Amino acid sequence: MHQELDDSFAFETRLLNEGAYFRLSASDPEALPIHLSTAHNVEDLAGLEKRYQEKGFCYNRNRNPNRAALIELMNYVEGGEDSIGCSSGMGAISTAIIANTKAGDHVLSDQTLYGETVEIFTDVLSKYGVETTFVDFTDLKAVKTAMRANTTMFYTETVSNPICLVPDLRALADMAHANGSILVVDNTFMTGALVKPLKLGADLVVNSLTKFASGHSDVVCGAVTGRADLIKKAHNLQVLLGSQTDPFSAWLTMRGMRTLELRIKKQCENAAALAHALKDNPRVLKVNHPSLKDHPQHELAKKMFNGCYGGMLSIELPDDRTKMNLFMRTLKLAHYAMTLGGYRTTLSYPVLSSHDSVPEEIRLKMGITNGTLRISVGIENTEDLVKDFTQALETAYV
Numbered sequence: 001m002h003q004e005l006d007d008s009f010a011f012e013t014r015l016l017n018e019g020a021y022f023r024l025s026a027s028d029p030e031a032l033p034i035h036l037s038t039a040h041n042v043e044d045l046a047g048l049e050k051r052y053q054e055k056g057f058c059y060n061r062n063r064n065p066n067r068a069a070l071i072e073l074m075n076y077v078e079g080g081e082d083s084i085g086c087s088s089g090m091g092a093i094s095t096a097i098i099a100n101t102k103a104g105d106h107v108l109s110d111q112t113l114y115g116e117t118v119e120i121f122t123d124v125l126s127k128y129g130v131e132t133t134f135v136d137f138t139d140l141k142a143v144k145t146a147m148r149a150n151t152t153m154f155y156t157e158t159v160s161n162p163i164c165l166v167p168d169l170r171a172l173a174d175m176a177h178a179n180g181s182i183l184v185v186d187n188t189f190m191t192g193a194l195v196k197p198l199k200l201g202a203d204l205v206v207n208s209l210t211k212f213a214s215g216h217s218d219v220v221c222g223a224v225t226g227r228a229d230l231i232k233k234a235h236n237l238q239v240l241l242g243s244q245t246d247p248f249s250a251w252l253t254m255r256g257m258r259t260l261e262l263r264i265k266k267q268c269e270n271a272a273a274l275a276h277a278l279k280d281n282p283r284v285l286k287v288n289h290p291s292l293k294d295h296p297q298h299e300l301a302k303k304m305f306n307g308c309y310g311g312m313l314s315i316e317l318p319d320d321r322t323k324m325n326l327f328m329r330t331l332k333l334a335h336y337a338m339t340l341g342g343y344r345t346t347l348s349y350p351v352l353s354s355h356d357s358v359p360e361e362i363r364l365k366m367g368i369t370n371g372t373l374r375i376s377v378g379i380e381n382t383e384d385l386v387k388d389f390t391q392a393l394e395t396a397y398v
């Protein structure tokens, strides 16, 4: 491929070409290099045809080495046939849903989804003739009642945000399949390290890799994993929409994911310890975490998640904005951040963030009150974390 250029070529021409094909072998690097190249050269038209046949790298939006590496890792982590790497969790969710619905279809969705996913159904799909019904997916009778002959997709999250309800994925997959529908699961809160929805019967899994998966709050990325035929449709649409992840984000995400198992196990341990400590604290009105025995799906979660209940929990404090502000300011370790799943403990206030567009009446039905605070638990020392929450509660709620 490399053509030597001699002194008959002008300086500005050689400036563009020297070093373009670095000739020392750099194969088998210990760390995956970042492939920023927009395109990959081919020698001639025969080479181009061969590249297409081999599904090799031609143009970044279609395929890129870092995205391909992330796809391999996601196939393994979620146990799927194929994946696409996306610009964000929303890039993954929108691409997966739009690629696998058509005008006249009906979608059945859990009622407590991430707010912007709800907007994909209500503000985007509705414009193209796809109707969505929202029901409580922990109530299988309600799901059955809401099912229609034209229901082609069931959609849920593994653990609901922020109340941490746990739908029975295997039962939902069976119901969906009996109706000729597919089940799509957002596994962002748990990741394939804790539960593999595809193994429980789901057809597609979407992940915001921005959260627990990458784990360092420094990259926005997503993926869809699952049945090869459904992923093919998603990939074709992704090429048109341009919802692919860029090489650096794919690289950063993979770097984070190498330590996912270590981080998320510690996050689960810390979340369970914090949930139990807060439950015993009279200043806290309610604690929502599947590790608690009085959680409505504790037994199901125990079985489905193998005893790891996730790093997310929520608490209900008295409806008093001044005291809540003081509580937040007094905490030394947990900070307010509009993300989750990072290595540090972070807080979020659903009424002003994830659920700000949900009408109050519906929000209250979901169990989200003016006192609800969501906690994404990090990998701090367990006693330090519990001590910090306890001292802040004692200071704010005297």
Ligand SMILES: Cc1ncc(COP(=O)(O)O)c(C=O)c1O
Pocket (backbone or CB within 6 Å): 088, 089, 090, 091, 114, 157, 161, 186, 188, 189, 207, 208, 209, 210, 220, 221, 222, 339, 340
């Ligand atoms: C459950 C869930 N899914 C999807 C998303 C969207 O992810 P991203 O911000 O990477 O688009 C979020 C964001 O918080 C989320 O919590």
